[in-house]
Amino acid sequence: MAEKKDSIRIGVIGTGRIGYVHAKNLVQRVQGVEVVCVADPYVDRATEWLDELGITERYTDPAKVLNHDKVDAVYICSSTDTHADFLVDAAKAGKHIFCEKPIDLDVEKVKNALEVAKNAGVTLQIGFNRRFDHNFAAVKQAILDNKVGDLHMIKVTSRDPEPPPAEYVKVSGGIFLDMMIHDLDMVRFLSGSEVKAVSAAGAVLVDPEIGKAGDIDTAVVTLWLENGAIAVIDISRKAVYGYDQRVEVFGSAGMARTENDLPATIEITGVEGSRKEKPLWFFLERYNESFLIESEAFVKALREGTTPPVVGIDGLEPMYLAMAAKKSLEEKRVVEISEVR
Amino acid sequence: MAEKKDSIRIGVIGTGRIGYVHAKNLVQRVQGVEVVCVADPYVDRATEWLDELGITERYTDPAKVLNHDKVDAVYICSSTDTHADFLVDAAKAGKHIFCEKPIDLDVEKVKNALEVAKNAGVTLQIGFNRRFDHNFAAVKQAILDNKVGDLHMIKVTSRDPEPPPAEYVKVSGGIFLDMMIHDLDMVRFLSGSEVKAVSAAGAVLVDPEIGKAGDIDTAVVTLWLENGAIAVIDISRKAVYGYDQRVEVFGSAGMARTENDLPATIEITGVEGSRKEKPLWFFLERYNESFLIESEAFVKALREGTTPPVVGIDGLEPMYLAMAAKKSLEEKRVVEISEVR
Amino acid sequence: MAEKKDSIRIGVIGTGRIGYVHAKNLVQRVQGVEVVCVADPYVDRATEWLDELGITERYTDPAKVLNHDKVDAVYICSSTDTHADFLVDAAKAGKHIFCEKPIDLDVEKVKNALEVAKNAGVTLQIGFNRRFDHNFAAVKQAILDNKVGDLHMIKVTSRDPEPPPAEYVKVSGGIFLDMMIHDLDMVRFLSGSEVKAVSAAGAVLVDPEIGKAGDIDTAVVTLWLENGAIAVIDISRKAVYGYDQRVEVFGSAGMARTENDLPATIEITGVEGSRKEKPLWFFLERYNESFLIESEAFVKALREGTTPPVVGIDGLEPMYLAMAAKKSLEEKRVVEISEVR
């Protein structure tokens, strides 16, 4: 593919599932960018889609991308344990960075990486894609348009279609850091407020193996926000009917809430009543468009030199909330965020 | 009105708003009963509807009803502070009792009253009418029909259209006893389980006067149930759009949830989108039919000599939950119900 | 029951199902009326509910009611073939009249009866109860509030839960007069316009016995309105899922439409999708409140001396539309209403 004039040139690190999603959007749908190169220890496994997308420069060594002289920005889509190191390396090489969340499961590593990126003066966006989802963005807009008035309550429901294997659970960082992190971000996003304190409830109801792995699979977390509102998140590792992703915000002027996206609007009415379809099952299908829109926002920020919509601190703050939730669950009390900072 | 053969003969104590609701249902819609007499210090104010219903025997002294030799059962619809005493008197007089909730704001008075009723061997039903609401009863039925599977989570949302005056708030017993008591009962009803522990969050967001009166107007309570499930109740003293009454239950086989009742099913679509009507505003309109069905259930229990669907203990247990919620709010920790018993 | 001062005194002719509905509303729920007496050749069969409602004056001879000196108005709830005669007798006796539809299956008898009533100067309301239904009234209000703008299209869907027996079909006057008459009235009601011409399609798809009885069980009728709009009605004698009653109006400013009333708002989501309840099955349940409201409107018109909301001509005009529809079906062409007048 010929180099496009004025294009922002991107290198993608990690050619697994999420690397593919981003590369495909960048090549086919985002205007004004080109994907120069990719790197992955197992880049050979991605031959088919790299061919399909016409990406010919391929490395097994991420350093080749991180230090590539024709790369303006990198997408860090590798395994979680490598994010922080690549973020640091990229920042030091003066590359702008789109980094998948979480930055790391260790808060000190995250703080250090953010510090390096800040000092390097590069643009950094964290991959909280749900902020760009049509439904949640519409709720945010309703709040901005004052349709809800002063915020009194935020409710987030998040249920996965299937639990992860217990082996994964063991290294996941626990349900709050691994799964609820998105919902904690959603509370911060919708409210535009930080959180003061947290209280958590949890149980093992889905899979006893998750309990044996030292985690829970069902949780409810209440959050006291600095703006005075109360938020409550409920999550489950398994909903038999599919991926359940809803929010409700309530305030002095009214309420805004979302329903799940369905494959079709059909309703069939028979002797058993009226039936609608199940929610979309797979997160890549459900959030497909949000990945595109977040990349467009990143590219726009790069092009205009503005602050991207999800910054480094947005990768750090929800970690404190998750840590406070874990502490609350263990100590059966309200935990101030200041206790875990 | 001529005495009907085999009718259950009822005396109504209290001819205010809720007394009228019950009397009207008993006279016009419940089969096999007759209202023999009523009593209220201000019975004169009820002349119009007593005439309308053809109830001619009227007293200012409740004792006249409680000891009436033609009365089989009494409806205690007077002010809250008199419920426990009338309950005791009725029980001692051998009358069956339908008692509006709360029995009293003081748990010791409630326990004593229930003890007396028990020893007297009379039938006692407590007025948790929402259990008989078409929507909530349908959720209960879905649970019984195993449509939800093992219960993992119960969510109850309850928002009033308008806050009470601060003067009322001062003597109300607080939001948990005064307002959330219905929702605490709903959790017990839907789950069929007692509660082990409670955690509460609260804020004054609706009306500062409520705060000055020593109460909150917005609350979220999380409950650990003995059957392992988690419940979360969110309430507000004011929703500008009307009376918001919804539940959601989630479990291993799926989810069941309700929407608010609307005045009509009309949807108007124009340049601003599609608009549906607001929920019904007034609780007597919203729960109109539930009052009838609860009376029918009471009468059925009397006629068949069976246990009524809402018994004395159902008037006591939610009080402990409310007390634990209040304690949790003050002490910022999870409170075991055993701590407040 | 003591005579109420200033009450409008009503006599009910016909103590079958619809007579009971009206009598019960008049006794229990409509303000400012009393039911003085009833008449029916089989009045003995109604003893139970007449006792329940406290109606003691009972006749087998309708003339006793029609000429009763304490009766201000009569409700004609007898069998269809007697409506016109009783209407004439009542008018001649100077009684105001609420008459169930149809007035008669013979248009000449209807015209004559209306003429008599007009000359007698009595108030006459025809029982098109659906106009008073909460959903359809809301659509009418939306039109009056200009939410729809200039009317372009009206769509009415009407499906019964079960077909009538073929024996009934034979004497019913045919599907247009017997069943669609309500929907033809709905078009006139919503549009506020008369109809110029009609085109009909029909088939026997539900029950071959209906075909053998010379009728159809499925029909679509298109109507050209004098105000320029087009209306289309589709009906079926049988919907397995219950009583299906919906309208949609469309115009220059938008669309308003209704859904069926459901027994409860519950939605159960499982591996098969999300299920809501079937529509209400029985017309007396579905339209219960509309019967009350139409009686309240009749009484209000009597009390205030105003024109009632459904007048004599409203009983006649839809008959012409039904007759034109039948002619159109036979002649496979558009039929002007003027052809059948």
Next chain:
Amino acid sequence: MAEKKDSIRIGVIGTGRIGYVHAKNLVQRVQGVEVVCVADPYVDRATEWLDELGITERYTDPAKVLNHDKVDAVYICSSTDTHADFLVDAAKAGKHIFCEKPIDLDVEKVKNALEVAKNAGVTLQIGFNRRFDHNFAAVKQAILDNKVGDLHMIKVTSRDPEPPPAEYVKVSGGIFLDMMIHDLDMVRFLSGSEVKAVSAAGAVLVDPEIGKAGDIDTAVVTLWLENGAIAVIDISRKAVYGYDQRVEVFGSAGMARTENDLPATIEITGVEGSRKEKPLWFFLERYNESFLIESEAFVKALREGTTPPVVGIDGLEPMYLAMAAKKSLEEKRVVEISEVR
């Protein structure tokens, strides 16, 4: 772009809006195809997207594509009046053909073109994309799965967000051929049945200029199907709230129906009631995915040598229905399809 092994090689004729839609899908999303070349007299205007898609072989002369020795199949996306000629030329050149509808406004030209294609033995698919829409395909599937039982009624509603200019209307072939053709196809698709007779109603309610151009802008057409069912289509050239595309099918086992696709599932509830978003406005947005799926179906048919899901006759039959509808409107009578064949 390198030639892919085993790819089906496609030439696209017409690089306007719909040509772009198909080319983009073929290049980016359909597996196993490549776009070899394009032709359009104004191909220069498409430079930007042709560059974007990496399509380098570009002609002004369609013959270059039609006779290209590396082209297996052509997409005819040019202006309507050229479809039939290109179809004939492509068939004679032995190319498989995907042809946008309508094939032509003149039925004789269409018949001739189909004859040529048939004799040439090439595969021909007509661009009735709505058959591949997620909602309508779900209704078709519900019918195939016997959820509806024997079909009794099909209802199609189709309203455009804005009327075309009167200048276009003059050469459009009229509302039945130009706009309702999709809905007529939908009836054939859903029913799997041909149509016996048609009756039409119409009016000029949206724009008097359309009337002056000799056309109508609002229409209702009733269709008698050979399988006994009745269908009714209502269309309008303008719905202020957007693109309104719904169907309902009703039968012996129940009903299936669709709602419009909305941009988001958000519902905002305030003092004015609950508001949902308007339907998607633009047909390319609304039917975006259907264009992809129809191309995938075409490619699958080519690869497997099977009959494509929309064949030549599907391009011809709805024309007869449209012609019969026009005749019915003029003659105010039911028109048999045999009259216009």
